[in-house]
Amino acid sequence: MAMRAAAAAPRSLRRLFSTSTFIPPPITAATPATPPAEPSTNLFVSGLSKRTTSEGLHEAFSKFGQVVNARVVTDRVSGYSKGFGFVRYVSLEDAAEGIKGMDGKFLDGWVIFAEYARPRPPPSPQNNGAPPYGR
């Protein structure tokens, strides 16, 4: 009957769900998604307005912790803001408060994103850390 044929169908489909060919994605390997950097006093702030200055960053983030240094990255040639910057707090706890206080908030009409900055490669002692265009 037709009922027998229906009962035999799932058995052939079972090969598609077989665990022998199923390979789970490696979690420990490098993922294409951007992993959050480890906690540090350095904060990476993105989504800044083109008109936001380092002073504006310092003032805005000082409300949630003691800011040691704030810098808005600007283009060396044009001198205009690249739309992101960095904020350094005196401690990790202040940095955490700064993220929770400023991440996803508005600054100069733009939604900014605050997160821990990635470790930057140290300058080589060859050029004494001086800019390549200077002399």
Added chain:
DNA sequence: CCTGAGCGC
């Protein structure tokens, strides 16, 4: 003046 993802000299 400024395009809008993105990691600084």
